[in-house]
Amino acid sequence: MLRADARLRLIMSDFDTLARAWLDHLAHERRLSPKTLEAYSRDLRQFANFLTDHLGGAPSVADIAALKPADLRAFLGRRRREEVGNRTLMRQLAALRSFARFGERTGRLTAAAFAATRGPRIGKALPRPLEARAARAVTKAETRAGDIRDPWIFARDAAVLSLLYGCGLRISEALSLARAQAPARAGDTLTVIGKGSKTRMVPVLPVVVESIAAYLALCPWTLPPQGPLFVGAKGGPLSPRIIQLAVESLRGALGLPDSATPHALRHSFATHLLGRGGDLRAIQELLGHASLSTTQIYTRIDSARLMAAYDAAHPQAGR
CATH class of the missing domain: 1.10.443.10 (Intergrase catalytic core)
Known part of the structure; x- marks a missing residue:
């Protein structure tokens, strides 16, 4: 039986390996900008920190695969209580959906809970040109x-x-x-x-x-x-x-x-x-x-x- 600290390292390695593979995919295959990559990486890190509190320990890929829409709504609810705006919440949800879809393609996750979670509504503001x-x-x-x-x-x-x-x-x-x-x-x-x-x-x-x-x-x-x-x-x-x-x-x-x-x-x-x-x-x-x-x-x-x-x-x- 694995000791607690060894199990924690295994969980983190499991999650971190998938996260690094996802970010590498975004950078080299999707060719997202460095700023978008930085934001998505931060979004995933904040989600992992939330899950550590929410689940009582560092999340593994298996933990994320077992998440329900209620878990994701709890994350969005916490972020809203931290006074994060709707646009940021929508971007964070988009990042998590992208991560889940990548995990699904690699056979590690299912994206169903992420796809089923509705984000906040955003009124699309018109650009404001100069005269x-x-x-x-x-x-x-x-x-x-x-x-x-x-x-x-x-x-x-x-x-x-x-x-x-x-x-x-x-x-x-x-x-x-x-x-x-x-x-x-x-x-x-x-x-x-x-x-x-x-x-x-x-x-x-x-x-x-x-x-x-x-x-x-x-x-x-x-x-x-x-x-x-x-x-x-x-x-x-x-x-x-x-x-x-x-x-x-x-x-x-x-x-x-x-x-x-x-x-x-x-x-x-x-x-x-x-x-x-x-x-x-x-x-x-x-x-x-x-x-x-x-x-x-x-x-x-x-x-x-x-x-x-x-x-x-x-x-x-x-x-």
Whole structure:
């Protein structure tokens, strides 16, 4: 008969082995982003800690296989008492379902209890784009001319923000571009590696080319072809937080709401294209959305704006 401490090591090894195999699968076969992997790993660790208390000992794979929906609801209930929001709870449940499905495919678990557990309802909030005039102002270096910073810093930030609004890039995609990828002329395209390592081609507007050229002309650092296109004040890779702070500063200068963030420029790109008659499928490809349903949320924004215009101007709107 195994001693208690030896049995505990066996249980942990059993669970940890499956957990490591799952995370390896997510990283190399599903190609999830490092941030998603970190969140899923944390979710599973929190679930294991809960089960240690809930079951009176470290959980084994067999313990998890025997769980009922009531056990999972107890976990979600504890997390809610810890003031975790509905979106986080839904992500945690999604992580656990993914883990259970992986275990089921390997013959170690059954995913039935996880699939049968309902998560909290989430009202899907619409993206909040900027007005076209505000979006253009955010992407201009001269908007921050009153700040005491080196002109090349303003030019750099403007170039990054121009890529978000002019090409629909995520901030991580813009900051991952290499110097060799900088567009040299209007009509050039960017090869962008997005979520899930999916590659897409994005055409570059002349104004974006000009913005990047202005930054390169002022940048005091030598930028190797395979090094980052955008660098920080000391010449190292540029942190997304620097761009977020730049937009926070612009919010105050332009009187913009808190919803005006770097990612709001990507929303503005899609919303303004759709509002000018852009094709939904083409916008899906430009954004790098895997599903058209993700892109269709922008049609709801357009409809909401149309109804607001009716309410404000139509004689019968108030009847």
